[in-house]
Amino acid sequence: MNSQVLSVFDELLRSPRAIAERSRAGGDLRPLFVASLAALVLGAGVFGATLATSRGGLQLLYSGVKLPLAMVATMLLVVPAFHAIAAGLGRPLSFSGMIGLTLAAAGRGALVLVALSPLTWLCFDRGLTYHPGVLLAVACYGLAGVAALDLVLKGVGFDARGFAIVSLFAGVLFVTGGQTAWMLRPFLGRPSAATVPFFRHRESSFWDAVQQSSLSSFGVYQLTKVEAEGEAIRSSAPGPRLENADESR
Amino acid sequence: MISVPRPSLGARLTSSETHGAAQELARLGVGLGLAAVYGLALGARTGAMSLVQHALAASAGLAAVAVLGIPALFVLLALVNAPVSPGAMLSAGARSLASAGFVLAGLAPSAALLAVTIESPDAAAFVTRAGLTLAGGIGLFQLASSVRAMLHDLTPEARLKCNALLLCFSLFAIMLAARVWYSLPILKGAA
16 A cells, blocks of 8 residues: 555656546545645645744744645535536546545645745745745745646546636635635744734635735725724824734735 | 446436436436525525525526526427427436536535635625526536537528527526526625
8 A cells, every 4th residue: 555655646746647547437546545635735734834934933833734724625625616517517527536636636736835845945044025925935836736737637638628627626726725725824924923823813805805915916005994993093103114014824 | 247337426417318307307306406505505604594595596596497498498499490309408408407506516615615704795795606607607508518419400590590599598598597596695795
């Protein structure tokens, strides 16, 4: 079993087509499940901890635990949608095959995150600040996502219908994964923060944050009622003001 | 003895094979039941009676298309001498609505997370609409594919008429389903 798991690690990187075909064929998928889950937990854990090096301390442990948790939770939530979309568009796969394919794709993405961890650490070590750090993390997730979706595409078929299935699935994955990660933040943590919370209190949503960030990039800043009240109090107090000083992602 | 693996629920619901009326009605019923699962997920935002309201409204959108739309499409296609039979239309309708219901059920876990955790009513309404649009679109795609498969032997002129009717039906089905689905409290801005 151990040697089979190790050979799956290798296949995840080198032969996504073989992994996709194995998921489609069904049969004994346990080595694939174990290897993919191990790659997912290990890869996301290492990358999560790397992101937290900008904050250090307890945040290293928290992010190392929370990023795999976010990825596994997202996988659990989106597999039924993937199964249904593929069946609805005429590419029905067995549910276990679908789980194998999705888990393998996530594991492959996580291995890409491991490969990007040293570069990410080096950037933070050389003084990369908070906001560029967030952008770097997003770019890393993007690269890992492309590697993962490549495997999924090979599983559902490399044609127009396959592209449609993967695109719709990617949309569901983006929204669900974004909201799951949003609920589990912070992952980087602010260096200026006095304490390190495991979770931030519930506020707004991933969707609202995307909307707000899009507006902010065009120089339009929106404040909620609570923020506006806080702003009024802070503006009357002495001392320097930092942009987005209370945010952490 | 060689055992043949049983096809998955998704494969059975979306299969293009035609069965007897009872089996097709059962397929339709399963599709409507699965659509109710999506409604339940949306109703989790406020809980209690909202669960039932959302479950009923989510299924009702598909049921309205089944009851009001599919028979009308059959009559119109028959008027232009398309080679369609009531049995084949029932099968096509059951297949498309079962596909839409299956997709809605698949989206239910994500919808439950989003409905419960998103604070903004507008954002919650947006993701609800996106889910309904995705499932409705896949259902329409299945129906159009099934009906077009029946039109192979027609002359190009007759096929053009049938395709035009199919397009008009698609617009009608979208408006009808949207009309019913807009009774969902989450789309009316219920917190």
